[in-house]
Amino acid sequence: MTLFSEIRGLPVVTLGEANELGVVRSLTIDVVSGLVGQVRLSPTRGRKEMAIDWSALHVIGPDAVLVRSGAVLDTAPPPAPVEILGVRVLTEDGDERGTVRDIAFDAVTGRVEKMCTALGDIPGDRLVGLGDYALVVRTG
Amino acid sequence: MSELMSARDLGGRPVVTLGGEAVARVKDTVFDGPAGRVAGFTLNGRGLLAGPLKQSLPWSAVHSLGRDAVMILSRGVLAEPAAVIARGEAAHGRVLGARVLTDGGTEVGTVLDLVVEAGISGRVVGFRIAARQSLESGSKRRRRKVYVPRGETLAVSGQALVIPADATRFVADDLAGFAAQVEAFRLREADRTEPTP
Structure with missing residues (x-):
């Protein structure tokens, strides 16, 4: 991880x-x-x-x-940049759960393992959405 | 039981999609008086200084009313303002300031605010009222602000609300204490309406 x-x-x-x-x-x-x-x-x-x-x-x-050499690099300006670190975490119930302090992922597969917040880690499979206002997670 | 919220505190709360985009802020909460529920919300634009939106959020499109945001599926669920306002027209603006009477004919105060259940129910569980003296037996203070449960037998007109006299025995001074009172009152009402075998 x-x-x-x-x-x-x-x-x-x-x-x-x-x-x-x-x-x-x-x-x-x-x-x-x-x-x-x-x-x-x-x-x-x-x-x-x-x-x-x-x-x-x-x-x-x-x-x-x-x-990898010859990889296609995407130089088009990416749409609506979302900075993950520091973004607020909301449950789908509409309650805040701190902000994202770090993201843990599998370096081989790229699977998001967990989102780290000041209030504890949230498993990656609870991720519902990520937008400019918040990262939304299923209520655990 | 779900957390309770003051309707007044809902103003300014962001409306956020499950995709994490904030699309609006709550302007006013519109009530469906006879149904004892939130009919929906009128909306302001996202910024704090943004003006009213020409869209509204009917309660049926709310995914969940939370402490920090009103969650919706997507921007597509927002509707014409008429969808919310027409439904709430009978009660909106007239609930606040209305006299609260018990079914015994005693006036207990006037409505300052409504208390709404968080989550998906949209239920109005009670009122914050400026209480008259008749409500506070034994208290030395003349007037105070208390929370009173609405009961299932709420009657609403343009000028007054009629609540069960029993409800006045389940008042609370703050929202935290009110949750327990609402629950206690609900159990009591259930006891009375269900005949014991």
């Missing part, structure tokens, strides 16, 4: 050319599948902000994230 806070800021490098594309800035989560959708990068050296599909990742290492 990997924490997002552990990979935030890691350099993202292509496997074949060793080009550094940027550093990990945030993750997008596909709520329906419960998987990490894309890794979004902070731009470096004049590059555009970009996002990489989870499927294009080769490995998440301790010091860098390696991307």
Whole structure:
């Protein structure tokens, strides 16, 4: 299990050319599948902000994230950026449950294992929705 | 029993989809007086300074009324303002300030606010009233604000509400204490209406 806070800021490098594309800035989560959708990068050296599909990742290492060569990079500006860390957590009943402090996911499959909040961890399979206002979870 | 909420406190509460998007804020809570339920909400735009929306939220489209948000399935459930206002027209604005009478003919006070059950029921379980002296036996204070359960036999007109005289024995000073009183009163009413075998 990997924490997002552990990979935030890691350099993202292509496997074949060793080009550094940027550093990990945030993750997008596909709520329906419960998987990490894309890794979004902070731009470096004049590059555009970009996002990489989870499927294009080769490995998440301790010091860098390696991307398969020839992977299609999504340089279109992503829609409505959702910063996961710090977003408020709401149950589907409409009660707040703190804010997201970290996300734990499986580094191989990309499955979201749990959302960490100040009030305790919430299993990833309780995820209902993620929008600009809140991350919505099923009531446990 | 679900948590209780003051209707007045619902103003400004965000309306959030299960997808996590805030689409509006509650402007006013509209009551269906005869049914003793919330008919729905009129809405303001998202920002604190945003004006009224030309859409409303009928209670049937509410996923859950929570402490911190009113949850809905999606933006698509919002309806024409008429969907809510027409249903609540008979009671809205007239419940607040109305005189509260017992079925014994005693006036116990005037309505300051309504108390709504959280969750999916939308039930109005009681009122916050400015109590008259007749309600407070033994109290030295002249007038106070108390919560009184509404009972199942609520009658509502434009000017007054009639509640069971028994309800006045189940008043509370705050919402926390009121939940227990509502439950106690409900049990008592159930006892009386169901003949014991």
